Amino acid sequence: xxxxxVSRRAFLRAGGAVLTGTLASTSGVxxxxxxxxxxxxxxxxxxxxxxxxxxxxxxxxxPHDRLDDAVYALVVxxxxxxxxxxxxxxxxxTDAVRRLDEASGGEWLSRSAxxxxxxxxxxxxxxxxxxxxxxxxxxxxDNDMAFAHFGYPGRKGDPGYIHRxxxxxHWLPDPPDGASGPVPETA
Amino acid sequence: MDMYDNxxxxxxxxxxxxxxxxxxxxxxxxxxxxxxxxxxxxxxxxGGLHTTDEFIADEWPSFSQLAWTDTxxxxxxxxxxRDFPNLPAWICKAVGGTTVHxxxxxxxxxxxxxxxxxxxxxxxxxxxxxxxxSADDLASYYDTAEKKLNVTRTNGLPGLPANNNFKVMHAxxxxxxYETCHTGRMAINSVNKDGRNHCMQRGFCxxxxxxxxxxxxxxxxxPAALQTGRVELRTRVHVARIEHDDNDRVTGVxxxxxxxxxxxxxxxxxxxxxxxxxxxxxxxxxxxSRFPNGLANGSDQVGRNYMRHTTGTVWGVFDKPVxxxxxxxxxGIVQDEARHDPKRGFVGGYEMETISLxxxxxxxxxxxxGWGRGFTEAMEQYRHMAxxxxxxxxxxxxxxxxxxxxxxxxxxxxxxxxVHYTDHANDVAMREHAYTRGAAxxxxxxxxxxxxxxxxxxxxxxxxxxxxxxxxDGVCNGHGQSHELANxxxxxxxxxxxxAAENPTLTIVTLAIRQADYIAERMRARAI
Numbered sequence: 001x002x003x004x005x006v007s008r009r010a011f012l013r014a015g016g017a018v019l020t021g022t023l024a025s026t027s028g029v030x031x032x033x034x035x036x037x038x039x040x041x042x043x044x045x046x047x048x049x050x051x052x053x054x055x056x057x058x059x060x061x062x063p064h065d066r067l068d069d070a071v072y073a074l075v076v077x078x079x080x081x082x083x084x085x086x087x088x089x090x091x092x093x094t095d096a097v098r099r100l101d102e103a104s105g106g107e108w109l110s111r112s113a114x115x116x117x118x119x120x121x122x123x124x125x126x127x128x129x130x131x132x133x134x135x136x137x138x139x140x141x142d143n144d145m146a147f148a149h150f151g152y153p154g155r156k157g158d159p160g161y162i163h164r165x166x167x168x169x170h171w172l173p174d175p176p177d178g179a180s181g182p183v184p185e186t187a
Numbered sequence: 188m189d190m191y192d193n194x195x196x197x198x199x200x201x202x203x204x205x206x207x208x209x210x211x212x213x214x215x216x217x218x219x220x221x222x223x224x225x226x227x228x229x230x231x232x233x234g235g236l237h238t239t240d241e242f243i244a245d246e247w248p249s250f251s252q253l254a255w256t257d258t259x260x261x262x263x264x265x266x267x268x269r270d271f272p273n274l275p276a277w278i279c280k281a282v283g284g285t286t287v288h289x290x291x292x293x294x295x296x297x298x299x300x301x302x303x304x305x306x307x308x309x310x311x312x313x314x315x316x317x318x319x320x321s322a323d324d325l326a327s328y329y330d331t332a333e334k335k336l337n338v339t340r341t342n343g344l345p346g347l348p349a350n351n352n353f354k355v356m357h358a359x360x361x362x363x364x365y366e367t368c369h370t371g372r373m374a375i376n377s378v379n380k381d382g383r384n385h386c387m388q389r390g391f392c393x394x395x396x397x398x399x400x401x402x403x404x405x406x407x408x409x410p411a412a413l414q415t416g417r418v419e420l421r422t423r424v425h426v427a428r429i430e431h432d433d434n435d436r437v438t439g440v441x442x443x444x445x446x447x448x449x450x451x452x453x454x455x456x457x458x459x460x461x462x463x464x465x466x467x468x469x470x471x472x473x474x475x476s477r478f479p480n481g482l483a484n485g486s487d488q489v490g491r492n493y494m495r496h497t498t499g500t501v502w503g504v505f506d507k508p509v510x511x512x513x514x515x516x517x518x519g520i521v522q523d524e525a526r527h528d529p530k531r532g533f534v535g536g537y538e539m540e541t542i543s544l545x546x547x548x549x550x551x552x553x554x555x556x557g558w559g560r561g562f563t564e565a566m567e568q569y570r571h572m573a574x575x576x577x578x579x580x581x582x583x584x585x586x587x588x589x590x591x592x593x594x595x596x597x598x599x600x601x602x603x604x605x606v607h608y609t610d611h612a613n614d615v616a617m618r619e620h621a622y623t624r625g626a627a628x629x630x631x632x633x634x635x636x637x638x639x640x641x642x643x644x645x646x647x648x649x650x651x652x653x654x655x656x657x658x659x660d661g662v663c664n665g666h667g668q669s670h671e672l673a674n675x676x677x678x679x680x681x682x683x684x685x686x687a688a689e690n691p692t693l694t695i696v697t698l699a700i701r702q703a704d705y706i707a708e709r710m711r712a713r714a715i
Contacts, residue, residue, distance in 0.1 A: 058527065063556045133558055141550035141566070142247055151570035152512060152546035158244035158397065160387025161350075166514035168352035172358040172632060179369040179519075180344030180665045181339065181355055181377055182384040 017043040019051040019076060021069045039070045045083035045090050051076050053097045053109055058136050060113075061129070062099035062119040064149070071145045075136040082135070090129065190234055191282075194416040202453035203354050205270075205706065206231050206440045207460060208426050208469070209340040209536040211284020213679035214460030215404025216335075218414035221438070226710065227420045231442060233461075234280035235423050237287070239406065242395035245545045249394035253287055257279040259464065260592050264609040265509060266641045270555035275606040275643040278462050282422055283405025285462065286645065286692065290392050290517035291374040291401045292540055294689035295329050298322035300535070300580070304686040306527060307534035312611055313582040314492055317356030318472065319665035320655040322466040325697055332697040336374035336402040336598055337381065345377045346370040347386055347657035350514030352541045354576070355503065355573035359632030360521045360539075363624075367522040371540065374693070389542065423510035424450075427601055428473040428481055429457050429675070437674045443589070443599050456715055457705060460678040460699075463493065463648035467589045468604040469660075470652065482509075483652075483669040486655055492583035492589055492653055493606065494686040495645035497614040499622055500542060500576045502553075503629025504568045504636040511543040511573050524624060525579075525688050533616040536688045537579025539625055544574070553640055564640055573629060577621035580688045582611035587653050619646050647691050652681035666705040667698060674715040678702060 020040040043051055058075045083090035100108035100119055108116060113138070123129045140146060147154045160166075162183065167174075188194070197204050207218045210232040217613060218230045220523045234255075243249040250256075254277065261268035269276075278285045286546060299306045303320055304315040333341040340346050347370045349357065360368040375396075376385045383406070384398040392401060399406045412418040423445035430439045430451075439453045457468045467490035473482035481489050518541045523537040547571060554562060591602035610618075626637040655661025658670035667682050669675040677700055680691050687694075709715045 031324040056417050062563055062566075063560060079309075094269075101503050135558075137550050138547070142547040144554050147546060150509070150566065151508075154545065155244045155389055157512065160398070160440065161513040161518040162386070165510070166350045166388035166390075167348060167354070169507075169509060172354050173670045175354060175357040179346075180349035180353075181370055183348045184378055 206454040209460035216699035219408035222415040286403040292690040293693040296687040300687035352511040353519035359628035360632040369698040458676040467651040478639035494650040498589030501625030503634035542576035
């Protein structure tokens, strides 16, 4: 997580239930599709500290060093929405943040990545971990920013790749005619 | 008039109709085949109608649109029970059933596989039987089915063109000396035919084919059936039970309509094609004083011998990009390991077929429950991955079964299905062999790393109302006709006596065509 500490620019707006950040890179693919280099998540149930803690916890569960916080914030958004709907979820999240801070003798967020990770591992069997995991495994990988990062066109493939490179791999020999078939001639 | 409009309706007390339950490969085909012979059919479908223009090229929203997500429960030592406890199967609840979702692989069951017990011998713990029919009995029906589905590499139709994912498979397989490797026999149009477009290589086969290039009953059998004016399609109806009289004849089908109202449709014949989980559930929920263990279940075989194929997925990571998501999901096949060769340490065989997942489903299925660097390092390689699905014969076992949950109930208060599955030692040995050979193919093509993914929730659900020569061994005869109620038919993959190695849809369609001949003949003879 070392380079993550450098790249993360999220900061907390004191007293406001908003989680904000700035894209770590203004030259990457994300900058091309993002409407703005800074982002803000208005929170419904969590406070900014809790949200930032959950975001960082998610980074430990699914560590993609070059994936921007803006994408992880989508996970926080879904967890926050769940907490707003369901008091049990809200309690689970807020209790977990408090336990992380207590176990760190201060703010878990201020500890080193290695020290943070020890706490993440210790919580692997908890409902909180399961909630973050099951939410993140969907939210983190099911959005246009993640698609851009991992190189998946998603809905852009809807018309079909027949004229857009479905067979453009040329670092291996092409199969012979008997193993393949003709590309249909279209009008 | 819209292609899905009913041109006829039948009265609830019309006892001259065949009631077909389910509109997928089995039910959709049976309904059309019967209608073409002049038989009146009421076709009941639990799901709604989603036409090609409504399909969604986005995995999770598409899943919400098409998949059967009503609660089911699971037990057994299969990993699905741990990772997806309420989703044992990845099948559809929609007009067209799972033919909307299937990948299109259309292989015939091999002659020796119909004689599984005779060929493989007596395996401890397995309930192997020979099918009560042979490859010869089905040959002409397979011909008809291949023509109906426009299967590539049959009837002069060309194969589909190789996409990137298949190029990797072919290069590796060839270097290993595998000989039967090509772009498959696919029910996907390789040329424009029957008013349906050729494949446009979208790569969203699992989400429904926008171009209708892939065969589905949704836009072939069902509109054709409605066109005859002999079929009434009723959607969003959930069948609760099948009723019978004192002479062990089915008299009608009770269902809940879209508004939750209980209805009853009289029936001359009932044909159940709800997939191999819902079909036994319906029979078990239809218990009566004459059939206290469930309808047609005097043999205690309803729900037993549940099979799901021995499956797994291998991913190869390469230095250069593959972009496996471009083009048909099942873009090619290696068939050399499909033979029966016990020297490999297991009976039966397996196919190797390319597969791809979009990024959202890769995250969900690559290693369910996985996290940390090991997980994310793999995800980072997504664009450089090739994928293959391993699909082989699994052993029928008496205790792998669909039962009624003692606790969970559906929206109508009916017990839901519990699906219990534990691998047979033969399944474990085959899967290990297949994983190893799959990885070897990718390594031969230059993979820097390979990964194994465990079986997904099952799309091939088989065997829970199986065909048998003797009534004591199964639920139905070689025509899918119940051993106990002459006018009750099983019309889906539940009929399969054994799973064989091949993707089952072509055989389900073939059996439905043959069953339609039989039902029409028996009706003419007034035997039913």
